[in-house]
Amino acid sequence: MFTLKFDENLCKTCPTCDCLVKCQYLDLEIDEARKEMMKIIKGGDSFVLQDCVTCYGCEEYCKRGNHPFYLITERREEKGILTAPRAITKQWINIGEPRGKYKLGEIKEKILSFGFMPEFLELVQGRLFDDVMPSYVFGQEFFCNVVYIHFANTSIIKERLPLVIDNFRKLGVQEVVCLHDECYGSFTSLAPAYGIEVPFKPIHYFEYLYNRLQELGDEIRPLKSKVAYQRPCSSRLCPDTHHFVGDIMELIGVDLVERTYQGENALCCGSIFRMMYGYELANDVQKRNIDDMVGHGAEYCVFNCPACLNALATKVAKRGIKPIHIIDLCRMAIGEKPEMEVV
Amino acid sequence: MKDVTLSLAEVVGEKYVSSQPEEAYFYARDPGLMPAHKPDYVVLPKTVEEIQRIVRLANKEKIPIVPMGAGMSLSGLVIPLKGGIVIDMKRMNKIIEVNEKARYVIVEGGTSHGLLKAYLEKRYPRLRHSIPDSPATATIAANVMIHGQGRLSQQYGFNSDMVAGLEIVLPSGDICKIGSCSLSPEWFSKGAPLPDLSGLFLGWFGATGIISKVALKLYPKKRMRDVEIFVTDREDLVPDIIYELTHTEMVEDINIFAQPLPMIFKDNHHIVICVTGDTDEELEFKKKMIFDALDRFIKSKDGGFMSVAPAMKETFLEMPQKSASTFADVTKGGGFEYSGPIIVVERYPECARKLEELATRYALKYNVTARVIGRGHSMMFAFSFTFNRADRDMMDRTKEALHEASEYALASGGVFWKPTIDEQRMAIERMDPNTRNLIKMIKKDLDPNGIMNPGNWEVNVDEI
Ligand SMILES: Cc1cc2nc3c(=O)[nH]c(=O)nc-3n(C[C@H](O)[C@H](O)[C@H](O)COP(=O)(O)OP(=O)(O)OC[C@H]3O[C@@H](n4cnc5c(N)ncnc54)[C@H](O)[C@@H]3O)c2cc1C
Ligand code: SF4
Ligand code: SF4
Numbered sequence: 001m002f003t004l005k006f007d008e009n010l011c012k013t014c015p016t017c018d019c020l021v022k023c024q025y026l027d028l029e030i031d032e033a034r035k036e037m038m039k040i041i042k043g044g045d046s047f048v049l050q051d052c053v054t055c056y057g058c059e060e061y062c063k064r065g066n067h068p069f070y071l072i073t074e075r076r077e078e079k080g081i082l083t084a085p086r087a088i089t090k091q092w093i094n095i096g097e098p099r100g101k102y103k104l105g106e107i108k109e110k111i112l113s114f115g116f117m118p119e120f121l122e123l124v125q126g127r128l129f130d131d132v133m134p135s136y137v138f139g140q141e142f143f144c145n146v147v148y149i150h151f152a153n154t155s156i157i158k159e160r161l162p163l164v165i166d167n168f169r170k171l172g173v174q175e176v177v178c179l180h181d182e183c184y185g186s187f188t189s190l191a192p193a194y195g196i197e198v199p200f201k202p203i204h205y206f207e208y209l210y211n212r213l214q215e216l217g218d219e220i221r222p223l224k225s226k227v228a229y230q231r232p233c234s235s236r237l238c239p240d241t242h243h244f245v246g247d248i249m250e251l252i253g254v255d256l257v258e259r260t261y262q263g264e265n266a267l268c269c270g271s272i273f274r275m276m277y278g279y280e281l282a283n284d285v286q287k288r289n290i291d292d293m294v295g296h297g298a299e300y301c302v303f304n305c306p307a308c309l310n311a312l313a314t315k316v317a318k319r320g321i322k323p324i325h326i327i328d329l330c331r332m333a334i335g336e337k338p339e340m341e342v343v
Numbered sequence: 344m345k346d347v348t349l350s351l352a353e354v355v356g357e358k359y360v361s362s363q364p365e366e367a368y369f370y371a372r373d374p375g376l377m378p379a380h381k382p383d384y385v386v387l388p389k390t391v392e393e394i395q396r397i398v399r400l401a402n403k404e405k406i407p408i409v410p411m412g413a414g415m416s417l418s419g420l421v422i423p424l425k426g427g428i429v430i431d432m433k434r435m436n437k438i439i440e441v442n443e444k445a446r447y448v449i450v451e452g453g454t455s456h457g458l459l460k461a462y463l464e465k466r467y468p469r470l471r472h473s474i475p476d477s478p479a480t481a482t483i484a485a486n487v488m489i490h491g492q493g494r495l496s497q498q499y500g501f502n503s504d505m506v507a508g509l510e511i512v513l514p515s516g517d518i519c520k521i522g523s524c525s526l527s528p529e530w531f532s533k534g535a536p537l538p539d540l541s542g543l544f545l546g547w548f549g550a551t552g553i554i555s556k557v558a559l560k561l562y563p564k565k566r567m568r569d570v571e572i573f574v575t576d577r578e579d580l581v582p583d584i585i586y587e588l589t590h591t592e593m594v595e596d597i598n599i600f601a602q603p604l605p606m607i608f609k610d611n612h613h614i615v616i617c618v619t620g621d622t623d624e625e626l627e628f629k630k631k632m633i634f635d636a637l638d639r640f641i642k643s644k645d646g647g648f649m650s651v652a653p654a655m656k657e658t659f660l661e662m663p664q665k666s667a668s669t670f671a672d673v674t675k676g677g678g679f680e681y682s683g684p685i686i687v688v689e690r691y692p693e694c695a696r697k698l699e700e701l702a703t704r705y706a707l708k709y710n711v712t713a714r715v716i717g718r719g720h721s722m723m724f725a726f727s728f729t730f731n732r733a734d735r736d737m738m739d740r741t742k743e744a745l746h747e748a749s750e751y752a753l754a755s756g757g758v759f760w761k762p763t764i765d766e767q768r769m770a771i772e773r774m775d776p777n778t779r780n781l782i783k784m785i786k787k788d789l790d791p792n793g794i795m796n797p798g799n800w801e802v803n804v805d806e807i
Contacts, residue, residue: 085641086644087574087575087611087612088574091611095606095607099606271650275648275649276641278647279631279638310652310653318623
């Protein structure tokens with residue numbers, strides 16, 4: 001069985017304990033943070049195991065290569081601490097169960113992975129993807145299953161992720177461009193953390209978009225608008241790709257507004273909070289987030305994850321900000337029409 | 344006796360009467376499991392006077408009459424068990440009057456729910472009615488005749504509770520007005536403050552008269568609607584959840600469903616909650632109240648609000664909701680029937696377990712659907728199965744499963760809704776004898792020749 005590689009000594013000597021100190025949902029000073037972290041490591045009872053809202057943030061805050069959030073998840077599962085209502089957990093686990101109903105495009109060495117996000121079947125259009133389409137995969141068989149860390153369930157990941165990786169292997173692909181950064185995070189963070197081998201090169205689609213836009217450089221017409229970026233939880237698993245947001249925006253001539261809730265300080269879209277904790281937390285987070293976008297004069301709210309888009313699109317639109325997926329924004333910059341209607 | 348087809352043609356015109364086998368074939372059956380039985384004649388009147396003449400003719404010749412809307416009630420209620428004349432009401436589809444301030448509409452007896460919805464949307468966008476989730480061709484008169492339930496039933500009761508007046512062609516051929524319209528030009532009440540005579544007709548399946556006009560109460564239509572779905576894996580908590588929800592008085596409609604496929608629905612019970620509002624603030628306020636009301640279930644991890652993607656939202660918000668019709672054909676082969684007793688909400692858990700058990704035992708595709716009626720006073724619980732009409736064995740299994748479901752429902756205090764003949768017989772046998780005698784008296788007095796949809800609510804069980 002795959003086990004989490006976690007180095008206790010790194011924590012013992014950690015000068016910052018940033019994992020918990022920077023947490024936006026728990027209020028801990030460094031000493032308390034270290035104490036709670038050690039409790040968690042030793043398998044003791046820590047209030048963090050009850051109160052963590054699964055924003056994935058600490059995975060990014062730890063700069064020492066440990067995996068605090070995966071550890072929290074492990075411990076919760078061991079102790080039977082549920083994060084979400086049982087019915088919701090069951091529902092998600094059922095949705096991701098492989099059904100033998102996946103879709104394959106014309107598979108080449110380099111493919112696009114849509115994971116299990118049907119939105120990408122619609123979104124991935126036009127010249128930006130000329131190079132690789134129609135080489136794609138879609139379906140539960142190619143679904144990274146990372147989402148189950150929200151549900152304190154790593155055993156399902158350990159069971160399914162190797163099979164998913166094997167499905168890629170069977171296709172003989174060399175490079176996988178992940179359209180959902182949760183998949184990218186699973187191949188570059190979660191799988192290595194558990195010693196699961198990844199036999200292909202994962203590429204984040206931000207990197208792909210950035211390179212492709214550079215190739216199409218002559219055709220870019222700067223969009224000259226002010227945008228806020230909605231950073232998803234999954235991006236915390238691959239923070240090294242985050243700089244591409246700024247890079248892409250610069251390329252297509254938009255102004256990424258300097259707002260309070262961005263970068264490490266970004267707020268979750270709220271959809272997971274709604275399901276797991278009810279109205280108050282979700283509403284508070286969404287309200288602060290959107291107020292912040294409005295307050296900084298954003299014209300567009302640019303999404304990375306389609307699930308965030310579903311959760312926030314109507315709400316931002318009602319506040320006069322146009323919701324748009326980053327792919328559509330890039331397509332607009334090269335004179336194409338966005339695929340998902342801007343409400 | 345003059346040829347009946349000719350006599351009917353004299354009433355409605357040749358084009359609108361038939362005794363041909365093609366028509367007889369279609370009018371002999373419905374999409375459910377009841378065996379077909381051919382009518383002798385099919386007739387489509389245009390006016391109330393034509394209905395009167397048809398009824399008088401039938402009365403004189405002692406020919407059975409079966410009024411028919413869209414034939415969508417599934418339980419064989421429009422199958423002419425003893426042959427005779429099927430009166431198809433679809434040509435009588437005029438919307439006669441809308442009284443906007445008093446919020447009611449008067450329609451002819453064959454007007455469909457779809458037509459009324461479209462009409463109101465166009466002409467009276469601030470008004471709405473309680474549309475059922477049956478196909479949009481379903482008629483208003485028939486729907487109140489079978490005590491249907493629709494989008495506003497959680498707030499206002501059965502669709503028949505929303506009737507504001509009736510015009511009836513009695514089995515004698517006389518026209519009778521029921522409610523305020525019997526002495527006032529205004530159709531605002533089906534009974535009170537008068538004796539409520541609507542009970543002589545509503546729920547009788549056309550066995551006491553034909554509705555030629557019906558007035559229906561209309562309700563405020565808020566500008567926005569939204570849907571939330573609360574899921575739990577513990578069916579025993581559903582009644583408590585409904586109690587809390589209905590206590591908020593913030594909800595338009597509450598439906599519950601459970602089904603094993605697709606996988607997203609497996610193992611859970613889904614409480615579909617529709618909310619309405621005129622402003623974002625109103626909608627948000629109501630949602631907050633609803634979330635707060637269910638907070639203890641979220642905290643105990645027994646239930647939560649699932650995230651509903653926009654496409655799914657649309658499906659749940661559309662009126663009528665087509666997903667029931669989609670389910671109706673999951674087995675392919677076009678067979679769908681449900682036994683839908685009205686039960687108290689506390690019975691949901693045991694009925695849900697029973698349905699699952701029946702489906703497993705009879706190897707059938709099933710779904711649980713239930714609609715809350717009147718702030719939790721009761722609910723319609725549908726034991727639904729789909730089947731392939733080309734598969735005799737599957738049809739037999741469905742029949743047996745439904746029969747067992749009916750017996751079960753009755754034993755647990757349920758009362759059949761739109762019962763099949765089989766269920767009507769069970770109900771009559773079980774009913775308080777004095778009530779049964781009253782039914783017999785009423786029917787005998789109103790329809791001494793027993794021509795109106797015979798077989799239905801037949802108190803002399805051997806006559807069924
Ligand atoms: C997929 C599906 C979903 C459904 N969902 C719902 C739902 O959400 N709510 C609901 O209430 N029902 C539902 N139904 C059941 C049914 O379709 C409706 O109740 C519908 O309103 C019945 O109307 P109809 O015109 O088809 O009635 P019919 O089947 O034609 O007639 C029903 C009864 O009324 C009598 N009748 C018809 N017209 C008259 C008249 N003018 N005067 C006197 N008697 C008359 C008939 O003789 C018969 O006894 C559903 C059905 C299906 C197939
Ligand atoms: S998880 Fe990382 S940040 Fe947290 S205490 Fe350990 S080493 Fe430090
Ligand atoms: S996942 Fe988020 S909420 Fe949980 S401890 Fe880490 S930073 Fe805090």
